[in-house]
Amino acid sequence: MEHRATLEVIAPSVPEAIEKGLAELGIPDTEVDVEVLDEGGGGIFGLGIRQARVRLTVHGAAQAAGKPAPRERRAPRTPSAPMSAEASENAMAVSKNTVLELLERMHVHADVEVRMGEGDEEDPTPPVLVDILGEDLSILIGRRADTLNALQLIARMIVGKELGHSAHLVIDVAGYRQRREESLRQLAQKMAQQAKSTGRRQSLEPMTPAERRIIHIELRDSSEVSTESVGEEPRRKVVIIPR
Numbered sequence: 001m002e003h004r005a006t007l008e009v010i011a012p013s014v015p016e017a018i019e020k021g022l023a024e025l026g027i028p029d030t031e032v033d034v035e036v037l038d039e040g041g042g043g044i045f046g047l048g049i050r051q052a053r054v055r056l057t058v059h060g061a062a063q064a065a066g067k068p069a070p071r072e073r074r075a076p077r078t079p080s081a082p083m084s085a086e087a088s089e090n091a092m093a094v095s096k097n098t099v100l101e102l103l104e105r106m107h108v109h110a111d112v113e114v115r116m117g118e119g120d121e122e123d124p125t126p127p128v129l130v131d132i133l134g135e136d137l138s139i140l141i142g143r144r145a146d147t148l149n150a151l152q153l154i155a156r157m158i159v160g161k162e163l164g165h166s167a168h169l170v171i172d173v174a175g176y177r178q179r180r181e182e183s184l185r186q187l188a189q190k191m192a193q194q195a196k197s198t199g200r201r202q203s204l205e206p207m208t209p210a211e212r213r214i215i216h217i218e219l220r221d222s223s224e225v226s227t228e229s230v231g232e233e234p235r236r237k238v239v240i241i242p243r
Contacts (some may be wrong), residue, residue, distance in 0.1 A: 005058040014039060014052045015150030021056040026233035028209035029153045033057045036157075082127060088116050091159070095128045095169055098158045102151060103132070110134035117170065127168040130155070131175075140173045144208070145180070148173055181214055188218040188240075192225045195242045202240045206231070212238050 007025060011017035014036055022029055038053040085089070092114040099112050110132050117127040132140060141148045152171040159167040172178065184207075191202040204215065215238045216227050226241045 005041075007038070008053060009056065009059075011013050011054045012051060014054060014154065015147060017052050017054045018056070018150050018153055019055065023234045025056065025058065026236070027058065029149065029156075031059050032154060033059070059190055076190045085114075088126075091128050091163060091167070092116065093155050093161050094162045095130055095155070095167070098155050098162070098169065099130050099132065099151075100157075102155060106132075106140075108140065112138060125168045127170045128159075130169060130171045132171065132173045134174070137173050141176055146175070148176065149208070175233070180211070184211055184214045185218045188215045192219055192222060195240045196224045198243055201242070203230075204238045204240070206235045206237045209236075212236070214239075220241045 007021050009017045009021040009024070011020050018029070018034060022032070025032070035055040035057070036052070037055055038051070056128045096112050096114045102111055103112070109135055113133065115129050115131075116152070117129045139147070140151065142150075143218045148171065151200045152169065155171060159169055170177075187204070191204060195202045206216070212229050216229075219227050219240065221223055224243055226239055226243060228241065229236055230239055231237055
């Protein structure tokens, strides 16, 4: 039987407990199942007197040290059968209703739009793309997108339970992720050019696993530089190396 490492975390709110646990494990949210053991005194996003408690269960075998090694890239998956139109419509409806309910719990007024994305060679399963639109939504993003990532993870949990299978859900707020991705791609090219011209390694700022993946993908076909991730979470970063 496959051993599944677990970690229980206590924090003032569910999102903080999840982020704390992911940082301790050093893996992205796609590699864990999350069970909310106690929402805390103020509800799922509230800061109550009673602390929130969650259990994170790691996919796959645990490492000898008690933590799974961070993985930057996943092996290609076997393509799954395309989603039917009915299944896609259901997934979008459940995702929209779930995000609207979470926003209501947070007392945030915003519009929610959903659409189906497209799979790629890294993950052939088409994601449900959820766009949250409105005025002054910075509270939903947080420092280094901590709040946004926690919201996305909680929404995935709820939608997955409703659908009866894991949910591939990507939430964006007022185009934040799109702008951040474009900024990272430009940074990757700029620092790659600097590595080439100086002949020295260029270290980028610490990033989340998803952000590091953007850098790796942007430069993976370069004949002039290579990339690698170094350090420990949450200070793990990409180094660009001239060839």
